[in-house]
């Protein structure tokens with residue numbers, strides 16, 4: 001009787017269905033396509049698969065772990081940069097291209113790379129900074145170590161998730177140097193700008209701690225911490241950073257491809273998921289607000305003014321450093337971000353755009369270069385096939401791009 005019953009259950013259609021499903025999952029897993037394929041299986045089929053198999057698949061399906069680690073790591077790094085600023089210990093060096101780099105840039109890069117290495121040891125990292133100058137400057141290295149060894153999240157479980165403390169100064173320098181991946185079109189590559197807008201950081205203006213995961217050339221996760229932007233998503237866009245002690249400031253933006261963009265107060269616990277953000281509708285382009293770089297050498301202020309005029313925009317553009325511009329338009333504080341090439345030979349860096357590009361697109365925007373091409377993150381450390389940036393709500397992109405093309409082609 002018992003044997004008979006067992007036999008019957010083996011022929012049960014539900015059992016056959018589960019068996020078939022398991023075979024499909026195993027086959028897909030072998031061809032390493034599981035993560036993308038499983039996402040398109042109907043929900044109830046996926047839920048029939050045994051927990052052990054789902055648990056052993058890469059977490060790339062939802063990027064939940066990647067997002068969590070990125071947010072915690074960026075938050076810890078942002079705390080370090082704020083401490084560096086307030087303790088007036090910026091220890092600035094000038095790099096070969098004459099751009100500044102500070103204790104904050106190096107320290108933030110070390111802490112973020114440490115967190116990525118501990119969680120995703122085989123991923124590659126394209127980071128802006130490298131440690132060679134620090135190996136020759138012991139006192140600067142000591143100063144950075146002072147901040148790195150004493151900055152942690154105040155929640156021990158979260159701190160543990162991002163690898164806990166770096167153990168020695170040697171390990172810190174090694175971590176900084178692990179951002180030298182050449183980038184490219186294959187595999188998982190993190191793009192890291194530990195302080196974007198270092199000049200803004202130095203003058204107490206806008207800056208951002210930026211991290212994005214690029215997989216096979218496409219941005220999948222993006223996180224931006226903007227310690228000097230207003231917490232309030234509905235605060236009007238302003239170049240003014242508010243009061244000295246930072247009351248009401250500090251926001252974190254994040255996005256996962258296909259899941260929308262969010263913002264949350266930077267100071268809050270990283271467990272808080274935040275609220276969805278959307279770009280503002282622009283029914284009348286003449287009422288739109290532009291943001292642009294503070295540095296006229298990074299984006300042409302003259303061309304910007306001509307484009308504004310062509311579109312009938314009379315409102316003064318708001319100038320701010322860093323990817324805070326992407327975050328600001330994504331939450332509808334501003335509407336349009338243009339980056340208009342000044343030097344024909346400058347190649348934009350992937351770490352200056354990856355997180356912002358995804359956050360704006362997930363908030364309902366469209367991001368291209370000045371010729372209308374999507375930003376291509378698959379070509380190495382730079383966006384070598386792109387020139388400038390045009391980031392706007394989807395509905396007005398064509399109109400703005402037309403004005404950009406007409407002004408730039410008439411030069």
Ligand SMILES: Nc1ncnc2c1ncn2[C@@H]1O[C@H](COP(=O)(O)O)[C@@H](O)[C@H]1OP(=O)(O)O
Nearest residue numbers: 099196197293294295297298320321322346352
């Ligand atoms: N000639 C240039 N054109 C455009 N961007 C530049 C140029 N030189 C440097 N940058 C980069 O622009 C970013 C700041 O942009 P923004 O002006 O929007 O705040 C910085 O990351 C900066 O790089 P770096 O970090 O090497 O200084």
Ligand SMILES: [Mg+2]
Nearest residue numbers: 193196197352
């Ligand atoms: Mg930068």
Ligand SMILES: [Mg+2]
Nearest residue numbers: 128193195196
């Ligand atoms: Mg930087």
Ligand SMILES: [Mg+2]
Nearest residue numbers: 099100128198
């Ligand atoms: Mg820099």
